Every structure is written in structure tokens, then in C-alpha cells.
Amino acid sequence: MFSGKEIGNIKGLSEKEVSERLRQHGYNEIHSQKKRNVFLIFFNVVKEPMLLLLIGCGTIYFFLGEHKDALMLLSFVLVVVGITFYQERKTERTLEALRDLSSPRALVIRNSEQKRIAGREVVKDDIIVIKEGDRVPADAVVLSSSNLSVDESLLTGESVPARKSDWDGKEISKHPGGEDLPFVYSGTLVIAGRGIAKVLSIGTHTEMGKIGKSLQGIREEDTLLKKETGKIVRNFSIAGAILCLLIILIYGFTRGDWLNGILSGLTLSMAMLPEEFPVVLIIFLTLGAWRISKSQVLTRRAPAIETLGAATVLCTDKTGTLTLNAMHLTTLCVKNVYYDVDTKKVNSLPEVVHDLVEYGILASQKDPFDPIEKEVKRLGEFYLSDSEHMHNSWRIIKEYPLSKVLLALSHVWESPDKQNYIISTKGSPEAIADLCHFSQFQQNEMSVCIEEMANRGLRVLGVARAFFKKTDLPDAQHDFHFEFVGLLGFIDPVRATVPASVREAHEAGMRVIMITGDYSGTAIYVAKQIGLENPEQCITGLELEVMDHLQLRERIKTVNVFARVVPEQKLLIVNALKANGAVVAMTGDGVNDAPALKSANVGIAMGGRGTDVAREASALVLLNDDFSSIVHAVKLGRR
Known part of the structure; x- marks a missing residue:
């Protein structure tokens, strides 16, 4: 309150x-798509070409008086609908649970x-x-x-x-x-x-x-399976019709028995149709859905499993899919010397960086929610819990917030002797340099450090401190005499399983493309870490804005890294890949990802951090948001 x-x-x-x-x-x-009831599921299932053929055959047999054969064929339809209904209801229950978790x-x-x-x-x-x-x-x-x-x-x-x-x-x-x-x-x-x-x-x-409303204007493309079964039905129907016509003509001209000719022709053409095929097909797809569910992939539309197995390009987000989506403090920089936190032994953080961690904590909330502040506090409690650098009993007197002109915030703490104030600040390195009144030489030195850390995929924050005699506090942070303490380097680590999964995808002939809203330096660094092909080649969102469709189709043949991309541009990338003949699987979590998910041959939504709109636009839902699960699902889809 x-x-x-x-x-x-x-x-x-x-x-x-x-x-x-x-x-x-x-x-x-936002009114989501209507729940798929029994009648809607039945309608969507029987629209499949092979099932329409079954229903047609069953109806004809019924009128021909072959009631047993008619019931057998129509029972196949009921079996397929029953299996599909069970799978769909199971999926809907899981999606309902996800909606409840995200209800604000x-x-x-x-x-x-x-x-x-x-x-x-x-x-x-x-x-x-x-x-x-x-x-x-x-x-x-x-x-x-x-x-x-x-x-x-x-x-x-x-x-x-x-x-x-x-x-x-x-x-x-x-x-x-x-x-x-x-x-x-x-x-x-x-x-x-x-x-x-x-x-x-x-x-x-x-x-x-x-x-969500704009999705109505995007037409979903038929799956490869539906296209192939459509061809089979058409070919069998043409062959059956020709054969039926021949039998009728032969009976009519040789025996003069046109009625028996019609009945015999229809019977023969029905006999050559593979009526068991739809049942076998749906059973195998349902088994596939069950198998990939063991890999934390939920199936919303069963035919997408076969399309996933045929995918030649996998477009994936970076944050949370390739990486852990958790900022880790891995590098400390004091006096132009770097200290790698990950390589240090427990309780062996060098004394020279203790002040940096201490004032980084003091520049954060006492009970932080911000992932970066939580990480700084976690590191301090891990290494400095029993030292004089932790001040859990101190009290914040005043807070100087971030502003447009100064991207730094300061916390004023009361000293234990209650005679002085201790001020700790953190923010962008440029803002910290401004507060510390850096000379040109000092600014150049800092720029070198920042560039070095950025090339390692790090997000950099500066930390400074000041002391103030207990009197009326000034209105602005610039009125304190700040002393520079050091730089904090954070990274969102790559998931341990991702490099091996990318290698598996490449060996299977699947191209992996990373599309991220992050900076190009970070994107290229992650691309190298996970083993993408041509990681140095990168197209940014600004370049996409001035590129026409033909240029993008040409460039996209070799570029696998897209940075500073807004979700609307993902649709352009997907359409360019499809225009080049690729079968595209696309991952996404945001509302603005939904058009690209719907346009892709296979849309894969994130279950954990995804939105309802993204999940409803997708064919598959990734429950654990882990890239390796997608690659495993592709392998199962090819079985």
C-alpha cells in the first residue's frame, strides 16, 4: 500500500x-478463442481429406445396402474423433492451468x-x-x-x-x-x-x-501432412472414378445390365480405397504427441508433429530459450583489473573487490525484486556474510531516483555513529563517470573496460560512493563528492544443454537462426557460445527496416543472427525463409510474436513465460522453455 x-x-x-x-x-x-467443444473438434477432424473419404465411402455403402461395411467405415471416424478429443482436452486442461497462473x-x-x-x-x-x-x-x-x-x-x-x-x-x-x-x-x-x-x-x-485481434487476418497454411493426404485422396478418387466408369460401361455394353454395372463399379472403387489409413495415421500422430510430451512439448494440433519433423529451419529467441533468463554477476572490474567470479573458490573473493560488492548492495533495495539487485545481494551474502561489508541493520534515509538526464540512482544511509551519511550509487557507467567528474583520460580508460566487457556479452553497471556530514541533504546527486568504486558485469548464461543441441540440429540438416531484441554485441557473443554458423554475420532491426523483400531473401541465405529485432519484424523473417522454400519452425513468447508463430509452418510458444495469445497462435507449447526440448521433439517428429 x-x-x-x-x-x-x-x-x-x-x-x-x-x-x-x-x-x-x-x-x-481479451476474449481468447472459443473452447473447442465436441462438435467443433468433430468438425475440424472430419475436414481432413482422408476422413471425408471415409465418410463418403460409408455413406455410399449404406445406400447400397452394405450396412455392416458402412458401420465399420463410420466407426473408424468415431475412433479417430475419440482419440483426437482425448488429446485436445488434455492439452486444454494444461493451457487452462497456465492461464490461471498468469491471471493478474x-x-x-x-x-x-x-x-x-x-x-x-x-x-x-x-x-x-x-x-x-x-x-x-x-x-x-x-x-x-x-x-x-x-x-x-x-x-x-x-x-x-x-x-x-x-x-x-x-x-x-x-x-x-x-x-x-x-x-x-x-x-x-x-x-x-x-x-x-x-x-x-x-x-x-x-x-x-x-x-490478438490482428491474428484474424493471418491465414494458417495447411500442414505438409494435410497437403500430402489431400493428394492421395485426389489420386485415389480419380482412379476409383475412372475404374467405376469403366466397369459401368463394360457391364452396360456387354451385358446390357446398367444397374449391376453401377453397383459393381462402386463396389470395386470402394474396395481399392485405403480406409484404414486415417485410423493408422491418427494413432501414430497421437503416439507422437505422447512421446514429445515426455520432452515437455505440448501438442495443440497433432499434424504439426509431422511438420516439425520436416522442418529445415528453426528460428529461436535468445532470452530464456537459449539462455537461462537469469542475470548472473560474473565479472568485477576494479582499477582496470578484471576478476572472474565464477573461477574463484568459495570465500576467496579478493579483498580489493569487497568494497565494490558492498556498495553495489547498498545501492540496491534491502529486499530486492529486480534480478540484477537480487544477484548483487546474493553474491554479497555468499562471499561476505560474516564480514564488516554487510549492513543488514542500516537504514535508508533518502533515495535519489533515476532521471532522464542522469541514469543513476543513489541511496543515502545513516552511519552507525549517526554523525554522517554514506551514499552509494549505481547506474550506467557514463552517468557514474559524470558524478565522479572523470577527466578525459579516466573516461578513455573506462571506455576500454566497458568495450572489453561488452565484447564478452556482459551488461555493465558502474558503482560509486560518497560521504556527507550529517546536515540537510542536497536536492541533487551532483552535490555529493563521489568516488568511483568499480564496474559490475552481468550476463544471462547460455543453458548448458544448448551447444550440444545446436550441434545435433546441424548434424540433422536443420539450420538454427537466433532472433533477439538484444544488442548485436551480445547476440554475436551468444551465437559463438552456442555454435551457430557464421556468428559474426548479423542483421539488425534498423537494417531490416530499409531492406526490401528480395534483399532480405538473399541476405537470409547465410545470416543466422538477427539483433535489435522488434517482434513485428519476425514475421518478415519467417515469410522470407518460406519464400526461399524452407519449412520453418518458430519459437516465441510475446503477444507480438503471435503473427509470426501463426505464419510459420510450426509455431512453438513458450509455456512458462509465454502469453495466452502466443500459445493460442501456436501448434506446440514448450512447457520448460528449453531449446534442447525442441531439438529432441524434432528428432521424434522424424521417426
Whole structure:
């Protein structure tokens, strides 16, 4: 709960106003696809060419008086529908559980009181209160905030949290992406800070809702299996029709018995049709779905298993699929000397870096939610738990938040003797250099260190400290005399199983392409780590913007790394690969990934961190978000 002072004179909506808005705009929810009931499943199954053939044969046999044969053929259809229904219901139950886990709640101000409600009950013009750990319930404009950072990767594909600023009343773009925008979006996660915002859009009118609605304009391509069975049915039907016609003509002209000729022709043409084929096919596909479920891959559409086995290109996200999606503090830099944390023995962190870890913790929240702050604290507790560098009993006196002009935040702590203040700050290296009043020589030295760390795929933060006599604290961080402490290097480690899985994919003749919203330096580093082909060649989102379709089709033949890509551009990449004749499997987790997932030959959604929209647009759902599970599923699909 926020204090009354922070809320000020905000009253929020009255219950009468809430009821009126609910009546006008409805609930804050995106209507997902209708649950597939027995009749819908039956309709979708019997649309398959082979089953239409079975039904046609059974009907003809019935009218010919061959009731036993007719019942046998139609019973095959019921067996196929029964197996498919069981598989679909099993999948729907799992997806329902995932939806329940991702259903957000909201803290709103109504009648001058804070109350927590279900996210679907948020209405337009509601005042919402958000803090770290909260899922934003609707699109809203930020009225006031403190150090507010939001993970918008579901909408933008960018793994780095976006900083938010307060709205100044000016009209600016409301689209997600970019720093210091005063807007937050439905479904995104607050990583740090807190804020008060006014709801602008709910339900299908949010950015998330618009993407879900746009899926209706994308036509799903028939699977390879459906195309092949269609050809078989057509060929058998033509052959059967020709044979039937020949028998009729022979009977008619040689015996003059046209009726028996028709019956004999129909019987012979029916006999040559492979009516057992659909049953055998669906049984094998169901067995395939069961097998790949053991690899944490959930099947939403059974024919996709065969298409997955035929895939020639696998497009995958980086964060969370190839990597752990967990920031690890691996490198400490003090006085231009690097210390690799991973190679140090337990309790043997060099004394020279103790201050860096200490002030990194002091520049973080006492009970952090931000993954980076949690990692700094974890490292400190692991190495320095029994030392004078840990200050669990200290009290924060004041906090200086990040701003547009200075990307650093400071915490002011009261010293144990209560006579002085200790100030710890962390932020972008450039901001820390500014606070420490670096000379040009010092800035050049730092730039070399930052470049070295960036080339190793590290995200770099600077740390500084200051001391202040106990008196009135200044208004700005620049009024302290900061001393530079060092640099912290974080990395999202590659999953241990990924390099071997990429090698397996290459050996099986499958090309692996990494598409990420991260920086090109980080993308190239990860590409080298996992063993992608031509890792140095990279196409960025900016290059994609100016590239036409033909240019992209040519470049994409050799490039396997795409960086700073927004999810809308994933659709361009998928279409270019398909235009080159590739069978494309595509992974995705965000709402904006859904069009690309639906357009790909096989869409694979993330189950753990994915959205409902992405899951419903996909044919397969990856429950553990692990790349190696996809490769294993491909191997099973080829059996």
C-alpha cells in the first residue's frame, strides 16, 4: 500500500462511475478463442481429406445396402474423433492451468481508498497503483513514479527493462518501446520502483488486445501432412472414378445390365480405397504427441508433429530459450583489473573487490525484486556474510531516483555513529563517470573496460560512493563528492544443454537462426557460445527496416543472427525463409510474436513465460522453455 502522502488528493472513480464504465466497455479481458467443444473438434477432424473419404465411402455403402461395411467405415471416424478429443482436452486442461497462473490482480484507488481487485474488473479512467513484482493490468499513463522500470519484452522483444517517466501533459507516441516514456502496457511486469497511473485502454483496445485481434487476418497454411493426404485422396478418387466408369460401361455394353454395372463399379472403387489409413495415421500422430510430451512439448494440433519433423529451419529467441533468463554477476572490474567470479573458490573473493560488492548492495533495495539487485545481494551474502561489508541493520534515509538526464540512482544511509551519511550509487557507467567528474583520460580508460566487457556479452553497471556530514541533504546527486568504486558485469548464461543441441540440429540438416531484441554485441557473443554458423554475420532491426523483400531473401541465405529485432519484424523473417522454400519452425513468447508463430509452418510458444495469445497462435507449447526440448521433439517428429 502507498501512503496517503504519496497518493495526495487522488480520489479515483466512485462505485457508480465504475458500474457505468463496466456497462459501456465491458470487462478488462481479451476474449481468447472459443473452447473447442465436441462438435467443433468433430468438425475440424472430419475436414481432413482422408476422413471425408471415409465418410463418403460409408455413406455410399449404406445406400447400397452394405450396412455392416458402412458401420465399420463410420466407426473408424468415431475412433479417430475419440482419440483426437482425448488429446485436445488434455492439452486444454494444461493451457487452462497456465492461464490461471498468469491471471493478474490490480491495486486501484476508488473513493480515495486503495483496494485490490481482479484484473478483469479494472475499467477505463481507473487509477492503478503499481510496484515491483506487479503485472500491469491495462494500458495506462504514468501520473507519478519513483525509479519505475518495466519489462516490456512480451510486447517489444527487448530483454532490458524500460525506464518510465511521469507524463508532462504533452501528446506523444503511445506505442511500446523506448526509454522514459510515460506509458505502461497491459501484461508487462514491473521490475523496479513504483508508480501511480491512469488507465487509458482495457481489453481488446490495449496494445496486447490489438495484436490478438490482428491474428484474424493471418491465414494458417495447411500442414505438409494435410497437403500430402489431400493428394492421395485426389489420386485415389480419380482412379476409383475412372475404374467405376469403366466397369459401368463394360457391364452396360456387354451385358446390357446398367444397374449391376453401377453397383459393381462402386463396389470395386470402394474396395481399392485405403480406409484404414486415417485410423493408422491418427494413432501414430497421437503416439507422437505422447512421446514429445515426455520432452515437455505440448501438442495443440497433432499434424504439426509431422511438420516439425520436416522442418529445415528453426528460428529461436535468445532470452530464456537459449539462455537461462537469469542475470548472473560474473565479472568485477576494479582499477582496470578484471576478476572472474565464477573461477574463484568459495570465500576467496579478493579483498580489493569487497568494497565494490558492498556498495553495489547498498545501492540496491534491502529486499530486492529486480534480478540484477537480487544477484548483487546474493553474491554479497555468499562471499561476505560474516564480514564488516554487510549492513543488514542500516537504514535508508533518502533515495535519489533515476532521471532522464542522469541514469543513476543513489541511496543515502545513516552511519552507525549517526554523525554522517554514506551514499552509494549505481547506474550506467557514463552517468557514474559524470558524478565522479572523470577527466578525459579516466573516461578513455573506462571506455576500454566497458568495450572489453561488452565484447564478452556482459551488461555493465558502474558503482560509486560518497560521504556527507550529517546536515540537510542536497536536492541533487551532483552535490555529493563521489568516488568511483568499480564496474559490475552481468550476463544471462547460455543453458548448458544448448551447444550440444545446436550441434545435433546441424548434424540433422536443420539450420538454427537466433532472433533477439538484444544488442548485436551480445547476440554475436551468444551465437559463438552456442555454435551457430557464421556468428559474426548479423542483421539488425534498423537494417531490416530499409531492406526490401528480395534483399532480405538473399541476405537470409547465410545470416543466422538477427539483433535489435522488434517482434513485428519476425514475421518478415519467417515469410522470407518460406519464400526461399524452407519449412520453418518458430519459437516465441510475446503477444507480438503471435503473427509470426501463426505464419510459420510450426509455431512453438513458450509455456512458462509465454502469453495466452502466443500459445493460442501456436501448434506446440514448450512447457520448460528449453531449446534442447525442441531439438529432441524434432528428432521424434522424424521417426
